Amino acid sequence: MSSDEPQQQGAQGPKGWAPREPVDTPGASGTPEGPADAPEPEGQTGQTGQAGQTGKKGKKPKRPKRKGWRRIFPTWRMVLGGFILIVLLCVGGFVAGYLIVDIPPANAAATAQSNVYLYADGTQLARDGEVNRENVPLSQIPKKVQHAALAAEDRDFYSESAIDPKAMIRAAWNTVTGKGKQSGSTITQQFVKNYYLGQEQTVTRKVKEFFISIKLDREVSKDDILAGYLNTSYFGRNAYGVQAAAQAYFGKDVDDLDTAQGAYLATLLNSPNAYDVATHPENKPRAVARWNYVLDGMVKEGWLSPSDRANIKFPKPKEAKGASGLSGQRGYLVQAVEDYLTTNKIVDEDTLARGGYRITTTLQKDRQDAFKEAVDDQVMSKVDKDARKVDRNVRAGGASIDPDTGKVVAMYGGIDYTKQYVNNATRRDYQVGSTFKPFVFTSAVENGSVTQDGRLITPNTIYDGTNKRPVQGWDGGTYAPENEDNVDYGNITVREATDKSVNSVYAQMAVDVGSGKVKDTAVALGVPESTPDLTASPSIALGPSTASVLDMTEAYATLANHGRHGTYTMVEKVTKGGQEVELPEQNTEQAVSREAADTTTSILQSVVDGGTGTAAQAAGRPAAGKTGTAEEDKAAWFAGYTPELATVVAVMGQDPDTGAHTPLYGALGQPRINGGAYPAQIWAQFTRDALQGEPVQDFDLRLAEGADVPEIPDPTDIGEDPTTGGETTGGEETPGQDQGQTQGQDQGQTQGQTQGQDQGQTQGQTDGGATDGGATDGGATDGGAVDGGQTDGGAAQGGQTDGGTADGGATDGGALGGLTDDSVTRRRDASADR
16 A cells, blocks of 8 residues: 555545544654654645644634624523522522521510600600500400401411412512502411511511511411411501400400401401591491402302301491590590501501600690680580580581691690590591682682683683573583572672682583693692592582591692692601601692682682681681581581681581481581581681781782783673673663662661661571671671672672672571571582582
């Protein structure tokens, strides 16, 4: 075989493969002596050189570098390595945590401390008392009550482990995505939090809770954990544990509870403050929904038959009784402060209930005392339960806010927290009536709204005040609200319609503005968007919504503050164990323009000066305000303000036995209770006393353009001219002016003074006294020279109407003591108003 053959095979072998080259020896094959692998001289391309190169072992080529977008993503080796590292860290952390964290002794919450509440000046307002708890064994808790708790909080308690990762992830996701803050805790975790740890929302506490729950689940039976949970959970009303809760809500031991009552207590576990229908009547729809959820869960789990479920009715908890240490106004104030702290997420409900906090409020003791004294003097001193059964139903509520700071300086919640548990200043279940009307006008100015025929809405814009006049421009059906006492006012200015609270005018104005815009304005001023019956329809103007006294005070404070709104505050400082708790910042913003707010103030001044709120003049200061009455006279309101103080007062009717809202006809010896009477009188006395010694301030108003320009009636209109009192025919106003001035002055002064004084003094002495019903309001002042004579009855309004029978005579001077409300007998069309 020639020397060429191996080289030919090597050259022709498989790609990447070469035979091992034999080692050359000296002289072999006649080759010269030297290294076998000596390089071939440069430039030689013989067969020998080629064979040598082919015969060498080839090097593995380098992996090409990742280019472009591929560099962004990790390789599978990186992913796998990272995953393994995370698993190792988690396992290591779990083992370390399990070994390090021990089950601690019971926490100090078993003997919780009291919270101390202070007035703004540092003097003590109240101390909230001892914790109410009575432990019972699980055998004493009926199965139906146990099952209700499980249906509400943890339906898989007996079959699951101590922790539920899926629930934790789901709760975290719902919280992050804005579906509401939720808990992913099992009953075991909740018991650990209640009994061994605390309520603080910290990572450290969560980690401890996690490991203690796992250990506890291995060392303690499920029954013992459930018993511990039911005995340590907070149910509201200062009741810890299901036995204390059974007594607090139903006045019976836990083993006497029926299924409906057990399901209600289970409902409270989620949030006692949100579901107590006796303390907060407005919570009932929400509470019923949660109660149904619990019962449906019992059916789903086989703990309750569908037939039994169908026969269960929502139970009525008994009226709560406050602790004796919280008698008088103190309990109402403490309750309101606690609601403020929990609603604003400053302290959660369970943590606050366990005590140890020192809370300085914004409430001022002297003004607080003045509020109570005003209610006692003007209303409670006149209650005679023996003479009049309806007097048992009289309730009162009030709140006062400094418009400049948003601080609540005083509040009246009821006669006594230990006797009437519901705070009348914060409840949201009574219609606000015509106190809502100023928000309609504010919205009109804010939005530059016009009437159906294109006229800008100002205090002097003329509307048709005909009784039961169908509103125009609304496609939701026929709506024709009636005026108080079915009075036809004809053409009337917005200012006059506000003074007399004309429903037909304001319902039309709500349509002209847009009821949706009216609602937006009310919310911007401070009325909660969640207020029941705050719906965008023409009836919104008449006040069917049920905002609280405190809500309305906040909204009126915004008007007093020239349209600048800051959420009210009741707390100056909160500390626990020497550490100060962070409070939310009070952000103030321009809710509506100053011109819109100030123009509203100008027409509300007119209400006090000569409208339905004249009793407020007794405050002795420049004031603006509005009266209001709920449907069927179930509540009467006065909402008003001076430059320094915004205050709202309501007198309400509620049956003490059934809790039902009741009309106040005949209460306190009066045929009617309306906003211009007792509420305005309370307002005036409180405002006068609260501002005693402070300099009198006048309103500094910046009116909207055109607000002080009278509207010229269309000369083609034939009928009564509301600005002159006469008839207009082709624009001739002389007869109207002559007749208005002559008849107004003659009949107004003569008939107003005579009839006003005679009827005012005669009936006023009986019903309202010489001051309110007699010579002052019904006689020479309202019925005589002022309202009936030269001022209102003359060139302005036409004499006989205001100066004679209507304002100066039988109405103002008569049985109502010189005070007429706005919507006393308003009975809304059910289909349109509800």
